[in-house]
Every structure is written in structure tokens, then in C-alpha cells.
Amino acid sequence: MKPFRTSIFLATLCAAAVLSACGDKAETAVVAVEIDPATTCDLDGMLLADFPGPKAQIHFKGETKPSFYCDTVEMFNTLLKPEQVKAIRAVLVQDMGKADWDQPRGNWFDARTGFYVLGSKRKGSMGPTIASFAQEIDANAFAAKNGGRVLRFSDVKPDMVDLSGGALHDTKM
Numbered sequence: 001m002k003p004f005r006t007s008i009f010l011a012t013l014c015a016a017a018v019l020s021a022c023g024d025k026a027e028t029a030v031v032a033v034e035i036d037p038a039t040t041c042d043l044d045g046m047l048l049a050d051f052p053g054p055k056a057q058i059h060f061k062g063e064t065k066p067s068f069y070c071d072t073v074e075m076f077n078t079l080l081k082p083e084q085v086k087a088i089r090a091v092l093v094q095d096m097g098k099a100d101w102d103q104p105r106g107n108w109f110d111a112r113t114g115f116y117v118l119g120s121k122r123k124g125s126m127g128p129t130i131a132s133f134a135q136e137i138d139a140n141a142f143a144a145k146n147g148g149r150v151l152r153f154s155d156v157k158p159d160m161v162d163l164s165g166g167a168l169h170d171t172k173m
Contacts, residue, residue, distance in 0.1 A: 030059045030090035032108035033066050041070040043078070043163075046125060052102045053124025054094045054132045056111065061087035070125040072132050075111070076161040096131050097138030107134075112153045115139035118160060120148035126163075130156065 035048045035055060048055050048070045056075035057066035069075040072093055078084060079091065091111040099107040101122060117131040117139050131148070133139035139150045 030092070032092050032106075033057060034106060035068065039068055041074065041125075042067040043069065043074050046070045048125075049103075051125030052104070053122065053129045054096050054099070054104060056091065056093045056132075057108070058088060059090040059092070061089050066092075072116070072124070072130045073126060073128070073161045074163065076130065076156050077158075077163050080156070080158045080161060093132040095134040095138075096142065097133045097135055109134045114153055116151045116153065116156060117143045117146070117148040118151055118156070120146040122146050130161070 037047070037049050039048045040046065041048060048068060051070055054072050056069040056072050058069070058075065058078065059066045067078075069078065075091065075093065079088075092108040093111040093114060094104045095107040095109050095114075096104070099105065111132065113134070115133045115136045115138075117133070119128075120131055120143065122131060122142075123129060131139070131142055131146075133142065136150070142148075143150050
């Protein structure tokens with residue numbers, strides 16, 4: 001090799017070695033954590049297994065366990081708050097095209113790829129909820145049967161997920 005090519009080659013090797021030694025560890029793929037009878041909502045402490053409708057989990061960077069939500073409205077409210085600055089690894093929701101509405105288990109998928117039905121007659125743990133679906137055809141069928149409109153993840157806005165109702169207005173407690 002000529003001296004110039006040798007220098008370039010060695011510089012490239014050194015750069016690659018430095019980058020691989022100093023780089024962040026590759027993050028492992030996020031795996032859904034299944035809810036159990038003791039899993040509670042991070043916002044209100046409700047037991048997820050005791051209520052109908054889709055659940056959610058947010059995996060924040062640097063945290064070993066996900067934050068669970070007993071309702072997709074709570075998940076969206078958390079994600080859309082301007083003060084939410086924690087880095088997110090993954091957001092998972094249940095596919096209600098496959099899960100049992102009254103006792104949803106499993107069927108987790110990446111929330112950012114989903115379809116959502118806002119304004120249906122079906123209720124979740126906190127009353128009106130946003131039904132989550134992995135497939136648009138399932139969301140459309142659900143909306144045709146139960147009312148509501150189909151939205152993409154990015155179409156859900158903060159005013160659609162206001163949590164000022166619920167327990168704040170419950171006078172029976």
C-alpha cells in the first residue's frame with residue numbers, strides 16, 4: 001500500500017474502533033409486559049385487570065418497567081402534555097380487533113402505527129375511551145357498529161383527551 005492509502009486505512013480503522021468502544025449500547029427491542037391482577041395504573045392506582053377496554057404501556061428510556069395506563073385516553077393525555085419531556089422507547093396499546101373488550105389481555109402493538117376510534121358508545125375504565133386497533137379494517141368495523149370516528153395516532157389532539165372529568169366530578173366517592 002502507498003503511504004497515503006495506508007494512512008487513510010489506519011485512520012478509518014481507528015475511527016471505527018473509537019466509535020464502537022464509545023458508542024451507546026444498542027437498545028434491546030421492547031417487549032410488551034403483560035398485565036396481571038396486581039398491575040396498577042401509574043396515574044390513579046386503579047387495577048387494570050378490573051376494568052374493560054384497551055390498556056396502554058409506555059416504556060420510558062432509562063426505566064426498567066413500563067408505566068401502565070388503564071385507558072388509552074390517559075396514555076394520550078400523558079404523551080400530549082407539553083411538559084412531557086421523558087424520552088420514550090416505546091408506546092404499546094392493545095388491539096381491540098383481537099382482544100376481549102371486557103377482559104383485554106395480550107394483543108399489544110406499537111401505538112404509533114395504530115388506528116383509533118374516538119366517540120364510540122363502548123366504555124373503558126374511565127368511561128368514554130378511545131378504542132385502539134392494529135388494522136384499519138377492524139377500526140372501521142368497530143366504528144360502524146359502535147359509532148365514533150376513525151383517527152390515526154397523530155390525529156389525536158390534547159383537547160380530545162382531557163382528564164378534567166372523571167374522579168374530579170365524582171360526588172359519590
